[in-house]
Amino acid sequence: MNAAAAHSLEAQALLDATVDAVILIDHRGIVQVFNRSAERLFGYTAAETLGHNVRMLMTERDRDQHDAYLNRYLRTGVAHIIGIGREVQACRKDGSVFPAFLSVGRISGSDPPRFVGFIQDMTLRQQALTALESERERTNRYLEAAQTMLVGLDAQLRVTMVNRKGCEVLGRDEASLLGAGWSEAVVPAERRAALSAEFDALLRHRPREPRHFECPVLAREGAVREIAWRCVAIEDAHGVVNGVLCSGDDITDSRRAEQEVREARERVMHVSRLATMGEMASGISHELNQPLAAITTYAQAGSRLLAMNDPDLAEIREALRQIAEQALRAGEIIRRLRSLVRNRATAREWADLNEVIRELGPLTRADARASDVRVVLDLDPALPRAHLDRIQMQQVVLNLLRNGIDAVQSLPSGQREVHIRTRSTPAGQLQILVLDNGAGVPEELRGQLFTPFLTTKQHGTGLGLAISRSIVEAHRGRLDFQPNQPQGAIFIVTLPGEIAAGQP
Ligand SMILES: Nc1ncnc2c1ncn2[C@@H]1O[C@H](COP(=O)(O)OP(=O)(O)OP(=O)(O)O)[C@@H](O)[C@H]1O
Ligand SMILES: [Mg+2]
Known part of the structure; x- marks a missing residue:
């Protein structure tokens, strides 16, 4: 070849x-x-x-x-x-x-x-291109139809994508947003640092789960809309993070509604506390009169001692000490009354539930005495501390106790008893039980006991139990009724275990 x-x-x-x-x-x-x-x-x-x-x-x-x-x-x-x-x-x-x-x-x-x-x-x-194109079109349709804001940002947090809902909430067109720095373009200046920390964490640690946070945006006509965001880091084919994808829901209106409900509930509770105070007025004045009368007596005795030729200083000192002590006692009663009546926002703190109940003593003692009711406290000394709103929980116990006192009025004097018991359950829950030996709740009333304005009393508001249940539920707990044996009622407040779990 x-x-x-x-x-x-x-x-x-x-x-x-x-x-x-x-x-x-x-x-x-x-x-x-x-x-x-x-x-x-x-x-x-x-x-x-x-x-x-x-x-x-x-x-x-x-x-x-x-x-x-x-x-x-x-x-x-x-x-x-x-x-x-x-x-x-x-x-x-x-x-x-x-x-x-x-x-x-x-x-x-x-x-x-x-x-x-x-x-x-x-x-x-x-074929691949056509498929890709139709896929992209479909995705775009989804993006546009979504009732949630969808925003894509690159690694420098500039806008690469924003859907119709996003534009609608922001009151801007897509062209004015694409390429713009997200923070500078739509986030109120005072929130930018917090947002940048969120994005930092996303880009650096790229968590598997989406990050949830709230961050407002400047919307139409300078209005601020509160948005709940879920964001994920996105990676290129080599696993390098090159941006963030966020979906956001405008929660401004629902937040406002929640706030209004909260305020309304607080107003109702306030009114109810005033009503409770009103009913207790005679008891309270009696309770205050005692130390005032004592103060008067000791002051008169002191003057008499001083008028003597050779006054006994020790006795005078004792009279003055008693005066100071009784004045403190009166002051304490007034302080507790005020803290109960004051209209205030919820404030949770770590508290000893037994002490919360004991603190009610000065308020209830006179009431109970006047109605000839024996109030027996049976408090579990091993109770763990609980995270709760002290005043609200006192409000609940007062409502239950007053109902109990009302219920035993039908019994002959000397047999009227209301017990307040605390205990923890094996599941770690905390319970307050208020038991009485009154006539009990008639069968036909049991299903609606907690309905607002349901009352069988001439001067009742029918709000006591409804408010108490709403307070207990706000603590993620339950308020239940059980008949007592052989007669009477038991009301049980059950607070969830986690309320006692993180004790300091
Ligand atoms: N311990 C109880 N024993 C028997 N019935 C009760 C007891 N506690 C509540 N009830 C019944 O439930 C009704 C509703 O109680 P709730 O505390 O909500 O309102 P109220 O006591 O009637 O009014 P208010 O609390 O404003 O004084 C009472 O009117 C009463 O009929
Ligand atoms: Mg009541």
């Missing part, structure tokens, strides 16, 4: 191994080489194409253009495709048409010129 023949064999092997279809034509467009891939792609054998015009591989539209290209190149030497490549429609033997990418080169030194064409089947790529 001579060198030229060997060279030609090598060239043939090379051509056949090429993945692209390779077609060589002369200056008239006559096919001179048609490799294996070309055979596979077009469905022709090389023999069927060699010596024929390459137009046979093109659609009608491209055929005419191809002749024009070729002629123009031969005439002017200006190539429109050489070295660039373009997308064309190619035609198989069976007549089917497929998208192809054609790159053309002129074989150097050939005269008249010959050209080599490389053809890639673009069908799959085109």
Whole structure:
């Protein structure tokens, strides 16, 4: 085999191994080489194409253009495709048409010129592109239809995407937001530092779970809208974090509504506390009168002692000490009354539930005495501390105790008893039980005991139990009724274990 023949064999092997279809034509467009891939792609054998015009591989539209290209190149030497490549429609033997990418080169030194064409089947790529396009359209439709704000930011926290809802809440159009720094564009200045800390944590630690936080935005006409955000870090194909995707819900209105409900509830509780105070007024004045009377007595005794020739200083000192003590006692009663009546926001603190109950003593003792009721405290000394609103919990116990005192009025004097008991359950819950031996709650009333304004008393408001239950539930607890044996009622406050779990 001579060198030229060997060279030609090598060239043939090379051509056949090429993945692209390779077609060589002369200056008239006559096919001179048609490799294996070309055979596979077009469905022709090389023999069927060699010596024929390459137009046979093109659609009608491209055929005419191809002749024009070729002629123009031969005439002017200006190539429109050489070295660039373009997308064309190619035609198989069976007549089917497929998208192809054609790159053309002129074989150097050939005269008249010959050209080599490389053809890639673009069908799959085109299908993928179409699929991608329709996927993107669908995603866009979802984004636009979403009733939640969706915002994409790059690693520098510039806006890369914002959906219709986002634009709507912000009162801005997409174009004015894209590329803008999110913080500077829409976040109130005083909240930017906090937001930047959130994003920092996201970008740096890229937690698996979305980060939830609240951060307001400046909306239309300078209004501030409170938004609850869920954000995730997004990564590129190499796992490098390159941005953040956030969805946000406008919670301004629901927050306002919650606040209004809270305020309304506090107002009702305030009124109820005033009402309770009103009912207790005679008891309270009695309770205050005792120390005041004592003070008067000791003061008079002191004056008498001083008027003596040789006054007994020790006795005078004792009188003064008693005066001070009784005044402190009166002051203490007034202080507790005030803290109970004062309209105040909820304030939870770690407290000893037994002590919270004992503190009610001065307020209830007189009331109980006047109604001839024995109030018995049975407090579990091993009770864990609890995280609760002291005044509100006292309000609950007072309501239950007053109901108990009312209930035992039907019993003969000397048999009227109300017990207040505390205990913890094996599940770690805390309970306050208020038990009485009154007539109990009639069967038909039991289902509606906690309904506001339900009362069987001439001067009752019917709010006591409703308010108490709402307070207990605000502590994530329960207030239940049980009949007592052999007669009477038991009201049970159950506070959840976690209220006592994190004790200091
Ligand atoms: N310990 C109890 N024994 C029997 N019945 C009770 C007892 N506690 C409450 N009830 C019944 O439940 C009703 C509602 O009680 P609630 O404390 O809500 O209102 P009230 O006591 O009637 O009015 P207020 O609390 O304003 O004085 C009472 O009127 C009474 O009929
Ligand atoms: Mg009541």
